[in-house]
Amino acid sequence: MSSSGAGRGGGGGRGGGGGKKESILELAKLVDQIVRVKCLGGRELRGALRGYDELVNLVLDDCEEFIRGE
Numbered sequence: 001m002s003s004s005g006a007g008r009g010g011g012g013g014r015g016g017g018g019g020k021k022e023s024i025l026e027l028a029k030l031v032d033q034i035v036r037v038k039c040l041g042g043r044e045l046r047g048a049l050r051g052y053d054e055l056v057n058l059v060l061d062d063c064e065e066f067i068r069g070e
Contacts, residue, residue: 027052035060042068 030049037045037058047063 025056027056027058044068 027049031051033049034046035049037060039045044066045060045063046066047060049058050061051059
């Protein structure tokens with residue numbers, strides 16, 4: 001494996017330019033704060049953000065669910 005960092009995901013997909021892709025979301029600033037998340041299908045979640053990963057999977061604590069349109 002080369003030391004250039006090309007072995008780990010990163011530069012593919014949109015934008016193309018190699019290197020590590022920076023997220024436009026600044027989720028680190030929101031950890032341990034109450035957030036509201038809008039999901040596909042009209043579902044909304046509100047809870048304390050406890051964690052996340054590079055795929056934007058979120059961990060919410062004390063979460064409430066809201067369903068729009070019903």
